[in-house]
Amino acid sequence: MTVDSAQLAAFVPAVLALVGSPGPATLGLAAAGAAFGFRTARPFLFGLLSGVALTLVLVGTGVVGALLAHPVVGPLLTAFAACYMVYLAYRIATAAPIGDTHGSADAPGFVPGFVLAMTNPKAYAVFATLFSGFAVIPDDIVRNALFKGLLIMGLLTVTDFTWLYVGSALRHLFRDPRLSRRINVGFAVLLLLSVGFAVYA
Structure with a gap:
């Protein structure tokens, strides 16, 4: 197994720029942290990371591409994703003010984080871009995909x-x-704007 150092040097900053930039997941995490605190929002983070891991597998194996290309399933998945993002934005917007123990919304947990990752349109576009480019291990397609997937996840x-x-x-x-x-x-507004931009793009 030979790692192309030039490809790796280009891949790492590309990953950081794409996955670290503002989007539905990152803004959702920041919003959850601001609304509920780091400790309370950790289950939401763990759910999101679990969903991301599954998303990486689905994108890397081509399952997502096949589903989104379907004339019925593709639009349904997109509509469900948009509706869920609106719901999550509502929960964040109606979170209890800081210091108030009686809020109109509970902190999102593991399942909302998982669903957010699975319905995040930016993630699918980003992962598809990263998997299709950058031959970090040019002599082995499978190891190249596994290596990039693990590095992206980390x-x-x-x-x-x-x-x-x-x-x-x-x-x-x-x-x-x-x-x-x-x-x-x-x-919440920033989250909705990021979703709209991701879907439009």
């Missing part, structure tokens, strides 16, 4: 933890209930 885990931490850090900066509500609503 780097994505670091960036997702960072987004959640940054969001939770904001939680301690805003103790005013009205300002807290505005922050939550702002994150």
Whole structure:
């Protein structure tokens, strides 16, 4: 097994730029951190990472491409993804103000995080791009895909933890209930905008 150092040097920053940039998952994590705190939002993060791992497998094996190409299944999956993102944005926007123990929304847990990962249109586009390019191990297609998948997962885990931490850090900066509500609503709006952009792109 020979690793092409030039391809690897190009692949790593590409992964960081694509998976670490603002999108439905990263903004969802930051919003969950700001609305509910790092510790409370960790199950949401773990669910998201589990969903990402499955998404990587589905994209890498070509299953997703086949489903999205179907004239009926493709649009249905896209519509379901959009509806779920709206639901998640609502839960974030209606989260209890910081310091308020009686909120109109509970913190999203493992399952919402998993579903977010599986319905994130940006993730499918990004993973397809990363898998189709960059011959890091040019002499072995299978090992090349496995190596890239593991590297993507590792780097994505670091960036997702960072987004959640940054969001939770904001939680301690805003103790005013009205300002807290505005922050939550702002994150929810950004989440919806990122979804719209991802679907349009």
